[in-house]
Amino acid sequence: MTALQDTVLVLLVLSSFALLGASRLGACIRFVALQGIVTGLLPIAVSGHGPTPRVAVIGATVILIKGFFFPHLLTRAMREAQTRRELQPFVGYVTSLAFGVLALIGSFWLDSRLNLPIHGASDLVVPVALATMIIGLFLIVSRRIAVSQVIGFLVLENGIYAFGVAIVRDVPALIELGILMDVFVAVFVMGIAIYHINREFDHIDTDRLTMLKG
Amino acid sequence: MKTLLLHAFMLFSGLIAAPFLLGVINRTKALFAGRKGAPLFQLYFDMAKLLRKGVTYSRTTTWIFRAAPVIGLSAVMTAMTLMPLARMSAPLSFPGDLVLFAYCLGLMRFVTVLAALDTGSSFEGMGASREVQFSALAEPVLIIAIAALVCAAGSPSLTAIFAAMTRATWQALGPALVLIVAALLVIFLVENARIPVDDPNTHLELTMIHEVMVLDYSGPDLAFILYAASLKLWVLGTLIVNIAISFLDLHGFFTPLAFTAGMLVLAVLVGIIESIMARLSLLKVPRLLMGALVLAVLAFAFIARFTS
Numbered sequence: 001m002t003a004l005q006d007t008v009l010v011l012l013v014l015s016s017f018a019l020l021g022a023s024r025l026g027a028c029i030r031f032v033a034l035q036g037i038v039t040g041l042l043p044i045a046v047s048g049h050g051p052t053p054r055v056a057v058i059g060a061t062v063i064l065i066k067g068f069f070f071p072h073l074l075t076r077a078m079r080e081a082q083t084r085r086e087l088q089p090f091v092g093y094v095t096s097l098a099f100g101v102l103a104l105i106g107s108f109w110l111d112s113r114l115n116l117p118i119h120g121a122s123d124l125v126v127p128v129a130l131a132t133m134i135i136g137l138f139l140i141v142s143r144r145i146a147v148s149q150v151i152g153f154l155v156l157e158n159g160i161y162a163f164g165v166a167i168v169r170d171v172p173a174l175i176e177l178g179i180l181m182d183v184f185v186a187v188f189v190m191g192i193a194i195y196h197i198n199r200e201f202d203h204i205d206t207d208r209l210t211m212l213k214g
Numbered sequence: 215m216k217t218l219l220l221h222a223f224m225l226f227s228g229l230i231a232a233p234f235l236l237g238v239i240n241r242t243k244a245l246f247a248g249r250k251g252a253p254l255f256q257l258y259f260d261m262a263k264l265l266r267k268g269v270t271y272s273r274t275t276t277w278i279f280r281a282a283p284v285i286g287l288s289a290v291m292t293a294m295t296l297m298p299l300a301r302m303s304a305p306l307s308f309p310g311d312l313v314l315f316a317y318c319l320g321l322m323r324f325v326t327v328l329a330a331l332d333t334g335s336s337f338e339g340m341g342a343s344r345e346v347q348f349s350a351l352a353e354p355v356l357i358i359a360i361a362a363l364v365c366a367a368g369s370p371s372l373t374a375i376f377a378a379m380t381r382a383t384w385q386a387l388g389p390a391l392v393l394i395v396a397a398l399l400v401i402f403l404v405e406n407a408r409i410p411v412d413d414p415n416t417h418l419e420l421t422m423i424h425e426v427m428v429l430d431y432s433g434p435d436l437a438f439i440l441y442a443a444s445l446k447l448w449v450l451g452t453l454i455v456n457i458a459i460s461f462l463d464l465h466g467f468f469t470p471l472a473f474t475a476g477m478l479v480l481a482v483l484v485g486i487i488e489s490i491m492a493r494l495s496l497l498k499v500p501r502l503l504m505g506a507l508v509l510a511v512l513a514f515a516f517i518a519r520f521t522s
Contacts, residue, residue: 003388003389006388006389006390006516007389009389010390010512010516011391013512014508014509015463015511017505017508021504021505093501094500094501094504095503096505097501097505097508098504099286099506101504101507101508101511104508104512104515105511105515108515108518110518123519123520124516127515127519166496194423208328
């Protein structure tokens with residue numbers, strides 16, 4: 001258990017929990033930016049004896065895109081939609097946090113039962129990545145506002161990325177950057193979708209889209 | 215004989231020094247607000263004054279109301295005998311004493327709530343309801359945090375836990391121990407009715423919790439309650455400071471010195487928190503407590519993973 005690695009992992013989980021408990025969209029965007037930076041630090045932290053230039057470049061790209069560019073896009077979407085906070089999520093904040101605790105316990109249990117053939121860089125990476133993925137999925141289904149759902153998607157992606165780092169440790173740079181490109185396009189498309197939903201209906205409450213008739 | 219004297223000294227230093235911590239907290243708040251502030255020994259003066267006064271009991275109250283301050287004070291004193299100071303052994307120590315410790319504090323809360331309901335005042339009943347609601351969320355945090363400590367040290371007694379915790383424990387489980395300290399700090403603020411949850415300065419305001427439950431007390435009974443509250447502050451603070459100073463790995467004379475400094479730092483820290491934060495709205499307090507629960511569970515999961 002090295003201190004840097006564990007601090008990074010603890011921050012990763014704590015930022016997901018902060019997202020479960022935060023109601024202001026501005027705060028949510030800041031937390032997801034923090035999580036993006038932490039995710040970028042993860043490959044550098046697990047690489048033990050000094051990062052190779054390739055790992056450093058990938059880490060820096062992840063930090064740049066997830067820590068600064070996505071938050072900027074989301075802030076703009078939030079400003080255009082003039083939505084400051086998630087008023088009535090499908091699941092309340094305290095219940096969400098309770099679910100997060102259950103997800104954490106569940107992922108630790110799952111990890112102890114999985115018996116993965118490859119051992120991760122640290123004993124904690126796999127359960128932390130699983131918990132982050134579950135929390136991300138939960139955020140997508142439990143929030144009403146489109147911006148929060150995009151944030152949930154980003155959390156899910158961070159979890160998958162952490163899982164990949166844990167299991168494979170040495171992904172070719174091309175694949176790594178390709179995945180990053182996909183996420184980038186996805187967030188971009190979601191930003192455009194938010195803009196259009198907002199322009200058509202004066203709000204970004206996706207729940208009310210179910211009432212549309214063709 | 216030597217240990218007996220040491221234990222007596224430990225207990226009495228706690229019993230005497232506890233109200234001083236509240237003085238430090240209030241002085242810090244006063245300095246932040248640009249005031250001179252009450253004397254550091256104000257609570258001692260208050261208690262001396264109250265002990266000389268007579269008592270008034272409402273006609274609707276029963277013996278429960280009269281017994282509550284005494285039971286509460288003795289419960290928190292029992293908790294004090296279980297808590298080691300500065301890595302020395304506690305006066306009373308046996309495997310599993312931490313459960314007794316947690317439930318001594320629980321008993322204190324229980325009698326305060328009963329007494330508040332006994333007055334028949336709807337105002338006090340409201341305070342009792344809030345106290346029970348928040349402590350139902352706070353108690354699991356305390357228990358899980360202590361359970362994580364048990365896992366980290368590998369022994370089910372408070373004395374043994376703090377004797378076993380050294381710099382090496384911090385090096386192995388540092389992030390998890392930081393999480394435990396953070397969770398316990400939240401519990402410290404909640405249990406002692408400090409600012410993000412309850413404002414100790416407000417009276418006759420609809421958002422208070424602890425103060426509203428003791429409104430009907432007067433004279434020596436009120437002195438007992440104030441004293442018990444300060445002892446609770448002391449004993450929970452001891453728990454946090456004991457964990458924190460184990461990082462320094464000191465020996466001999468320096469340990470009590472570091473412990474005293476730690477308690478003062480904690481009091482100043484609480485003063486600063488109270489000065490820079492507003493009280494949370496009552497609806498948001500459960501969110502804060504769930505946050506503390508998250509910290510405790512995370513710490514427990516990490517420690518359990520590394521010690522199993």
